[in-house]
Amino acid sequence: MSSLFGKYLKGDRVIWIIVIFLYLASLLLIYSSSSSLAFRYHGGNTTYYLFKQFAFLVFGFLVMWFAHLIKYSIWYHLSNILMLITTPLLLFTLLFGRNLNAASRWLEVPGLGISLQTSDIAKIVLVIFVAKYLSKKQDQPRDFNHFIVQLIIPVGFVCALILPANFSTAALLGLTCWIMMLVGRVNLKHLFGITGIGVAFLALFIVVSLQFKNISRAQTWINRVENFISEDKGSDNYQLEQSKIAIATGGIVGKGPGRSTQRNFIPHPYSDFIYAIIIEEYGVLGGMFILSLYLILLYRAALIVRKSKRTFPAFLAFGLALLLTLQAYVNMAVAVGLIPVTGQPLPLVSMGGSSLVISSGALGIILSVSRSQSKKELFDGEQPVTDNN
Template sequence: MRAFFTHLRNIDRGIVTTAGLLSIFGLSSLYSSSIGLENFGNFQKQAIFLIIGIFLMLGISYVDWRLLRNDPYFLFILWIIGVFALAGLFVLAPEIRGVKGWYKIGGISIDPIEYMKIVLLVLMAKYFSLRHIEMYRIRHILLSGVYFGIPILLIFLQPNLGSAALLSILWVVLLVISGIKPRHFLVLLIMGGLLFSFGWGVLLQDYQKDRIISFLEPELDPLGIGWSQVQSRIAIGNGGVFGQGFGQGTQTQYGFLSEPQTDFIFAAIAEEFGLLGVILLLVLFLTLLYKMFKIGLNATSNFPRLFVAGFTILFILQLFVNVGMNLGLLPIIGLPLPLVSYGGSSLLALYAGLGVLLSIKVHS
């Protein structure tokens, strides 16, 4: 126990503090939107998950990250568990809004996708770090594609286009960082374009097409498929510089803003806390990203560098896409604002990833 408390004195308290402040920011917005919904269940569950997440982060940070790199079977077993968890959704998960994406246990929903994101990052950090001088070999690209491709296919079939696209982009970026040849990268881009063209005609559901169309032309159906992004932009504009005040946002409190606790929590924050609140939120994000980037720069081997790069990219992608959705710059694909949006699975996965980062900082 004394060793653990000594460890706590050595961790990067800047990461712990910044991540905690972002989550508290999210909790305050959840509480406010719960007033309008007259239901504080999500706020209470998120508060509990936050406490669990912080302890999970600190616990993982105490374990030497080299154990993940050196064990030949542990990461593969975690990957297999994730694949079975994703496959089990088709049998065991209830259908919610046409998607089988969550296990329901009492009043709690469990999303295995968030678990799989972190497992893939650690697994690929190990795989690429051992083969970084051989990334010109096509078999390494193909095998890494199998590790990513099976979960991506299962996620796409739920159907969950947003998370499938996120993991696809993450795989390609990790390949680029690991040093694949430019011509291999070009081939991947061409294949991605062909798959998208095929998917639009054959695989995409009508509601997924509607989301892309509403992004391109929201004014075509402002009371239908374009409603969410139109109301999001109105909410952001209502906030002005100082915001309408805690619990006073008209779009948020009167139900005009859809999903103010998940997809559109950024708009809810902008409406009630204004431009100043948004600036504070973005400063916290940039501070956390700077801390991550610094850990990656100071890493002494390829495994921690690749994990930090992958986790930072994952974080940036989710931040960029969520804010872009709220501003009407990107289609709605259901990605949460990291550490802020409601969602216990996402929160725990991100804090677990931060725990690995802290372990890299302390044990390197």
Template sequence: MSTTLAGKLKAAPFMDASRYGRSDRSTAGRWFWEIDRVLLLLVTVLIGIGLIAVAAASPAAGQRYSGGTVTFAPLHYFYRQIIWIGVSVPVMIAISMMPRERAKKMSLIGAGLCIVALIFVPLVGPEVNGARRWLGVGFAQVQPSEFLKPFFIVASAWLLSLKDKDKGLPVFWISGGLTGLVAALLMMQPDFGSTIIFGSVWIAMLALAGLNLRILGVLSVAAVVGVVLAYFFYPVATVRIDGFLFGEGDNFQVENAMRTLTAGGLFGMGPGGGTRKFGLPEPHTDYIFSVIGEEFGLIACIAIAAIYLAIVVRVLIKLLDEEDSFALLAAAGLAAQFGLQALINMAVNVQLAPSKGMTLPFISYGGSSMLALSIGMGLLLAFTRRNPYLKRSPYVVKWSGDR
């Protein structure tokens, strides 16, 4: 490392561990010792991998969206991703420094604002590829459903945790009504994949809250019935499922992604050496995992999947001795949403799931996605912060909700 670079890192307040002794009671000092630094490191690694992957996919995306013109900057999306990271990472750090109560209040307000925005999306949002999921114009476009994901989880965790204070509160019905409202608004866009994520995470949180197993079974059956009904009566779901099961319609995208992913073998063709990526419809977003496979090999893909798994497992292990029911539900829900989104994206790329416009967390290009994921990870870091001097019993009896 050069002397200049070492000096810059030493000068950076959040990178120099020597600045913060355990007796430092400043906001930054408490943050440094309470934050899960392993989790933060894993997320930083993902962001770094994402920059490399976007740089690899940028020429293919640029050629596709510029009509093949030579004047288009090959690294256009890479440069823009740097800007989005420069905006998103400070937001993640700032949220991770919030006390739990302030993070909760922010999430409740954010959930309300995002639901209001979702109401307006089908009415005034621009249509892109047959769907209306955005608000705004040009560079200022945002996707409300992406920002709603972390806020919805925290709001649901708060609702479910109220049962611990008052057994008579109908928190199941209230949270179910909130989930149903969000699902209805998403289906109007249409966004069937995000609807599945919201519903799946809600059911997982109900299980953690100790809901009766028979009710969970009924909900699981209802979810399967819902998918079947969507297949018969929801055209978007019909097209996607037919394409996946019977090779019709846009199944070409998934097949092409699989061929691209395996084209590089175990170790890939090297940075910039891929050619099949130029045939992918969304090489820098939905199918960036395939670009990684072609240029850096299947070993790199397995390593990335392992990082996602490590993040989820790290959070769940961290929560084993959590005594606050709200923090337990919020952090577990955020980890589940993060892992499920990564799993769906990778499953599409390896032809195990129908085509779905869903980004790979912290790796795919995208402003709304990067900022929303940073908000979610900031909340997750805030809810898993621990006082290093607080001794916790390994025999804590967990809150179990209404059994």
């Protein structure tokens, strides 16, 4: 095992182990939660989605493996180019993307027969972009105009392009960037001022969207919040009620692998509500185990940050780990009824190709930072973490 990690899987070993556990959990849970659906729509082949997910996992692992071999410095130099590519891609998806659940989120790749959720790509690109900005000239104060033009406008524009079709993704991405700025010691007066402007813009956007129904899914967002706070247990709260039944019947140790009954009643048990299936089959203990894996992932990323001698890899590893962890906990919070339904998948576990591959790539970048620390792969343009101490 040690030779495997030393020769082929470099970087933080704990992160590699976490990934392996989450991949195995994904296979078990996808087979359990989708077998009935596969039987119904694929001629009795209950393993259809299992093998499809396995293919995605293999591809995701390869992406992660190649990403962890690439020097993190390449992302520093490519960040502006990636932003120039991603922004028009988001706009094109918003205007011409394939509709799914009344939202244009997916872009068809011509000739390949596959779809991409471009917002997943944008999340990683924007974190890289923010990490580069925060890493430059940490020892020199920035004026407000520079802050607005160089950082806030690009971040706000990307989030605004994601917002009409996917509020939760835009909010998660905005929150991640906000926390990165806070950790990056952006002037608090500037940061909170921009926050106020952002909240005002969101409120105005929702008001306008309610008048012009085709602009966004604002009415859907409002309905979800109203259903969440309502005491009415009618059909509007069906998803959450079925999820709660799954959790309640799971108990401490669960019903056992493949013995879920609520998978036949919960909408999207293999993606949005997969955490409820985890607790139903593996109990509270299983749910706590999965939750702890993401917490350990964030902790290991914090250790990587602590060891970093340069600011860019520190911000990069922190931002990507924070993004994945926040998404995971939002998925879990929805399943247990702590927040309204959002539609966020559980990273590396939920069924799907786009999210899984991009999440794997993000982890590969984190591992690249970890790998580089022992090899001291540094480059010009960065600032040492200790420059302003």
